[in-house]
Amino acid sequence: KLTSEAKTIDGYEQSEMVRSINEIIKWVGIVIIPIGVILFYQSFFLNGVTFQKSITSMVAAVLGMIPEGLYLLTTVALALSTMRLSKRKVLLHDMKSIETLARVDVLCVDKTGTITEPEMKVKEVVFEGEDVTERLTDYVLASRDNNATMQALQAFIPEDAEQKHAALKVVPFTSSTKYGGIIFDDATYLLGAPEFIMRSEFEKIEDKILPYTDKGYRALLFAKYDGTELEHGLSGSVEPLAYVIFENPIRQNARQTFEYFKKQKVAIKVISGDNPKTVSEISEQAGIDGARNYVDASTLTTDAQVEEALETKTVFGRVTPKQKQAFVSALQKNGHTVAMTGDGVNDILAMKDADCSVAMASGSEATAQVAQVVLLDSDFVHMPNVVLEGRQVVNNIQRSASLFLVKNIFSLLMAVFSAVLMFTYPLEPSQISLVTGFTIGVPGFLLALEPTKDRIKGHFLTNVFIKAFPAGLTDMVSVAALVVCGKIFGISDDEISTMATLLLGAIGLIVLVRISRPFNKKKWAILWLNVAGLVFCFLFLKHLFAISPLSRADFLLVVVFMFAADSILRHLTHATERIARKIRKKRQDSPRHFGKKG
Template sequence: MSERYLSTIEHGLTTEEVDQRLTAGLKNEPLPPLTRSVKQIFRDNLLTLFNCINVLLAGLVLLTGSYKNMLFLFVVIVNTAIGIFQEIRAKRQVDKLSLLSATKVQVRRDGQKVAIGQDEIVQDDLLLVTRGEQLPVDGLVRETTGLEVDESQITGEADPVIKGPGDELVSGSVILGGHGVVQATQVGHGSFIKQMARAAKQKRRTPSQLLTIINRIIKILTFTIIPLGAGLFVSTMMRGESQNRAILGTVAAMVGMIPEGLVLLTSVALAAGAFTLGRHQVLVRELPAIEALARVDTLCLDKTGTITSGKLVFERVEPWGQHGLPTVERQLAALVTAIDDDNETAQAIKTAFGQPHVQPTEVLPFSSSRKWSGATFDGRTYVMGAPEFIFETVPVELQARIKALAQQGYRVLVLAEVTALTTPKPAQPMTLGLILITDELRPHAKTTFGFFANQDVALKVISGDNPVTVASIAQRAEIKNADQLVDMSQVGVKPDYDQLVADYTVFGRVTPQQKEQLIKAYQRGGHTVAMTGDGVNDLLALKQADCSIAMASGSEATKSLADFVLIDSNFDAMVQVLNEGRRVINNIERVAALYLIKTMYSVALTLIFIFMSHSYPFEPIQLTPISSLMVGIPTFFLALQPDYTRITGRFMKQVMEIAVPAAICVVGYIMVIMILGNKFQLDFETTATLSVLMTGIFSLNALLIAARPLNRFKIGLVVLMAALFVLVFLFAGRIFSLVNLLDWSLAVIYLPLMISAYPVFIILQNGLGKRILSRINWR
């Protein structure tokens, strides 16, 4: 390092020096984007296995010259286009919110403090770092009043590390306490930033249950469709059928097996959910997180920013013993100035007393694990913080006074003189006074927490503050069982966390490691847990939770880990997040059964007709009215309906209750139609028309059940689809290769079938479906 550069510690790089480094490529790289590029969206939506199969099937139909039977490809194209449009729309919303939530880095250039983006940092820049920030580059500490750093992402050790001038810092490290000046030594590819940033944003949570089930179905179908289709084609050709008939039958069977609409509906619904939440100033970092939050039944709250607004107000100082008020206030003002922390407590005291001139000789900044800070000046040493973390044993009289003040809703800190700044507790503390701080309750806190309680979401408060104070604030916010509190500093080294979470609602004096253990205990109890936080002391808990929510006003490290970031730091937006998640997942679970009906009966019919002397009962064009009017169009509208009931993992239950009985009915009635066709010597077009009619009727019955609970809109939707289905037979029969049903000789056959359809379906659903569900625990 040059002497010339050493002399610029107060000046930083000049504009010319910055330009030289930019030209030389010594520039940091931007964080990995949260969304896929437009090119990737097009590629991943177009180049899917099912799309490739559909194109291949369309090519086979092209060989037959029956071009109208390629209509299914048009539906695939429209579906894919909708998926691409929705994802690009959601991407733009997420990218816009990402810019709003991105924290600027403070650097010193040309003697001025300026805020720049992480990708604008160049080598040798002087970064002004403070508590809660995550270091974006490798660096060297140049100046500090005492930095405490969490290097767990690099070393795996959770204990804070003290850094002084000349010490190295690695990208990805989190500043736990203090502040200082760090010189960027390695940027871009030369640092660990890419690996660290990617590791911070990659989710290590349980994958989406719904997407896991759907992907499992698709994986099974992938190994089923091609051999079944090949078997049906060979079987048809061996029976002496024409090549065109074999191709059309095989294509109809394979198209029926593909639930491409289900994949589309899931991705579109999640993307639309992210877009909707973006309009409410909520950044969704991962689409499956919407489902995770929808399944949450336990919400763990950090007091600051959720119950309270995050604003602290200094109330007063209570002198202790023989110490006078003016003296204690002067000592407190000098101590806060000497430590120069920028947390909420320090800011509130600075606002009340200003910042007198003081020259500290030793400083120990605040740490969330130590819970006190201190400094030496004018030959004396003072500390400020939580009493139980300053004293080995808090004096009885002092403890009684603190408890009384805490019950009044005050946050109580101790100002004490000590002989040395030893850790974990200072040496020989002598109380000078009590510092009383009040928290500002958020304006709509009661309404928000009342909503969660009504939605069967249990609220738990996990805070580093005094449990009595926290419980008092929780009671003001009308959180249920807020009087059930525990001081986590008194539970011992190895407490029974499972018993603690069963007995208490409010947890005070919680260390970051204890927060993580409490989350694990709730999860062991079978709960799906969401955690809110805005500080570095919440990092471990946010990582452990099934779903994590951070405030945009919180630390960069916290935001980089969270599934959701509340852009305007308004916790009331969580009402909309929970509702949107439940709406999306409930509706997908409800309508998924409609897609799987077609898959089930297509697989079953293919297996049956491989060994039968008849041709496959449909042509591709004849499936279009069923796929569009009974599944595609209505499910799109049903997926947008409000449904805010709690998620209960009903996916397979819905399939068993609706899809299996409907598929069995379709297969059974088509077999009856084949028998009647033989008896009355009906041609293929006639039996195919009757098969389409009955398949549509059973699909309509399934749609009616999936739409429950019914309202005017849903009834109107079902009636409209039924009317359009009838119109297809009356006016579009030729287009879809259907014969005219206004024939009394045919009516004698299909009217009894139609009349019996609904009661048979209901009997089968109530009998078979419930019997299977009673024997198997579908999750």
């Protein structure tokens, strides 16, 4: 039923990074059509330029506005990360989960299979009175449950054990009732959470269970029930017969994994169907910060109580599948990016609603199918690796996308400038390709593979625009001023075009230096590789890239504009960052309004 309900929930949702790139492509696709038409009309009909020259200048402007290679760059970076994670026994069902996990600020984890090992075993059986091993054996052999609890009980009873009494009706354990029951030919027996079976009389046996839950053991009650109606709650009297004590060892690397998330300021919420005291003790042993702040989720009956508990508590016990889903939704409503881990069917709904879901391969097959990330060896210690991969992908693509957007901003502004001042776009398509190749394309791909552990801050599109706009504006101002000077000094159009290409290449390398900081050997190699590529093309592939011979005066003019461009870029960058800081501060000071994804 839970699996069927999960299938009705909307599945795929694009990540912020892919959504931002799609926005760039969409608006570029809308803008290039009217601008291309205007440039051709102005050049051919108003300026009297030849048809061929009008077409090539229009194509150069349109080509410059297209972020060619950005999709390929994103796909390659994500695919390589997916391959690296697969070597660490991490399977991704969709690549957007890499980015989402890198942005997570709340991680919801289940106790069994995440904090602890998936297998549990029976530590001991404590009898309330007489030995009821025979009746407990009958219950285990007749039960149809196939969860970790029943598997531990099956391993506990002797292999040659035989069922002494016939089972007339079997009611399986459910997460809503917290117990299972079997009606035999002579009596009805229950097995489950003591407080749910005993109800108002739980205090009578609480002292007998407390010593075990205080040590992190799980305790189930085996009891005789005076009744036959089990599906819709209990109403008859209950006779406690025995307490089955389970132990579930904590994963070896759990403490260091949770310590990592604590350092990264990722809040941990432990959400389990077990006794809250037991879950709290296990969480404390695993080193989860605030593990002593626990609550019984069955006492949370209103949305306000849930929201308050999520802000103040760390451990939640006796949680139903619907409550897990509600917890995830409440956290998202308050602006958090939520990851949910689990291994059981009762985790499916919450995992489906979470921004990113992580399943253990050793758990339910249905859970592994709906999860975005599957830990193939069911070891939670791999989670930091997934987070680091996400940071590397997002930070590197963000840096490379800034390079791509520089060209787009320049071409757009330059096209508008050309149309307003009624002169033909000064660059050839081949020259745009030359500059793009060695200041954007090649370095962008190589920088996207750089290892980085920096935490992701802010929104993708905003971060990209803040870095790209000063450089794009600098390109436009510098080239526009060069074109105007060229017209004044009577320099030919071919020479102006070559000078503009040389100037754009120089500014592109300056931007590359700024974006690549701090430098290492690999980044220095990338920089000098692209410098060498540009020099080679200018010297030996002149015809291919429409490079015309330049006089010494032309070179001197380019050098002057290059130094001027460096100064303009520096001042524009400082101004943009200052404005961005003010906007961020204003947003932080204003009331926050969150949607589902914050």
